[in-house]
Amino acid sequence: MTALLLILAGFVPVVGSAPELEYGAVPEFSDYASGIPVVTYHHITNIQSKYSATPYRLRSDLQQFYDAGFFLILPSDIEDGLRRVPMNRRPLMITFDDGWEDNFRYTDSEEHLDPDCAVAIVNSFIEEHPDFGRGVVFFISWDKVPFGNNTEEKLNAVLDMGHCIGNHSADHLSFTRLPPSRYWEQIIPALNSFHRKLGLRTSQINVVAYPGGQIPRNSGAESTLAAMEYDGRPAVLQGYLVDGAVGNFRRLYETQGNEYRISRIDMALYSVPSLLGWSNIMVKSEARPNLHDDLPWRP
Numbered sequence: 001m002t003a004l005l006l007i008l009a010g011f012v013p014v015v016g017s018a019p020e021l022e023y024g025a026v027p028e029f030s031d032y033a034s035g036i037p038v039v040t041y042h043h044i045t046n047i048q049s050k051y052s053a054t055p056y057r058l059r060s061d062l063q064q065f066y067d068a069g070f071f072l073i074l075p076s077d078i079e080d081g082l083r084r085v086p087m088n089r090r091p092l093m094i095t096f097d098d099g100w101e102d103n104f105r106y107t108d109s110e111e112h113l114d115p116d117c118a119v120a121i122v123n124s125f126i127e128e129h130p131d132f133g134r135g136v137v138f139f140i141s142w143d144k145v146p147f148g149n150n151t152e153e154k155l156n157a158v159l160d161m162g163h164c165i166g167n168h169s170a171d172h173l174s175f176t177r178l179p180p181s182r183y184w185e186q187i188i189p190a191l192n193s194f195h196r197k198l199g200l201r202t203s204q205i206n207v208v209a210y211p212g213g214q215i216p217r218n219s220g221a222e223s224t225l226a227a228m229e230y231d232g233r234p235a236v237l238q239g240y241l242v243d244g245a246v247g248n249f250r251r252l253y254e255t256q257g258n259e260y261r262i263s264r265i266d267m268a269l270y271s272v273p274s275l276l277g278w279s280n281i282m283v284k285s286e287a288r289p290n291l292h293d294d295l296p297w298r299p
């Protein structure tokens with residue numbers, strides 16, 4: 001009866017809603033949701049394909065995510081305990097895979113971005129909505145010329161704009177077909193290619209999205225990735241799948257190796273309204289009384 005009244009009052013009870021927590025208490029995993037949706041796009045174009053979204057669709061998705069209370073995070077925010085996320089906002093990471101020209105295109109000169117390319121759409125939305133956070137991730141593979149042309153200038157511009165660049169391998173070979181002992185053949189040469197364009201800024205490239213979207217379980221893949229070094233630093237701090245799931249912040253910290261299995265959702269397959277129905281995305285956090293406090297389970 002109470003539930004019915006709540007529903008009538010416009011209150012939809014969600015299974016697993018956040019309990020009242022005293023600061024410092026560790027929430028029960030089972031009844032506490034801390035989902036981090038990471039969505040991915042590929043082509044942004046009006047040409048329809050299996051891996052494309054139109055510029056109109058991207059603008060509309062950004063608006064819907066914003067209206068639903070999301071706040072843009074970058075991989076570094078996961079390392080940092082999501083401290084930048086205001087307490088009345090939910091984290092969301094937006095990624096673009098492959099580095100197609102429609103992700104970053106100039107019109108006539110290098111002074112004017114094509115307003116329909118991904119980076120221009122994101123930049124103008126962020127400018128108009130400064131409380132949306134700032135920054136998305138471009139995962140670049142080197143099986144083609146990244147961003148089509150002017151790669152050095154564009155990669156640097158992406159970093160200047162406050163976005164993140166991730167490693168999407170040298171040849172875009174599916175990691176499901178490579179034994180973990182050979183992952184380095186795809187990760188290290190890609191970093192060498194980044195280094196030729198970005199020099200010292202290559203140190204900022206420390207997350208990988210696996211071509212093919214998966215790595216095998218129980219194969220030692222995670223420890224292989226954790227041990228890989230480039231220029232005296234870890235080559236891979238985080239690894240991103242495409243599995244249509246929502247990563248869980250606590251599980252990420254509490255289970256070793258899970259930072260190499262961060263879930264992503266391919267937006268060619270889902271709409272924002274469908275995602276908003278997933279309870280592990282929309283359950284609201286009450287665990288942090290103040291924006292500047294650490295999350296209770298931060299290591």
Ligand SMILES: [Zn+2]
Nearest residue numbers: 097098168211
């Ligand atoms: Zn790809």
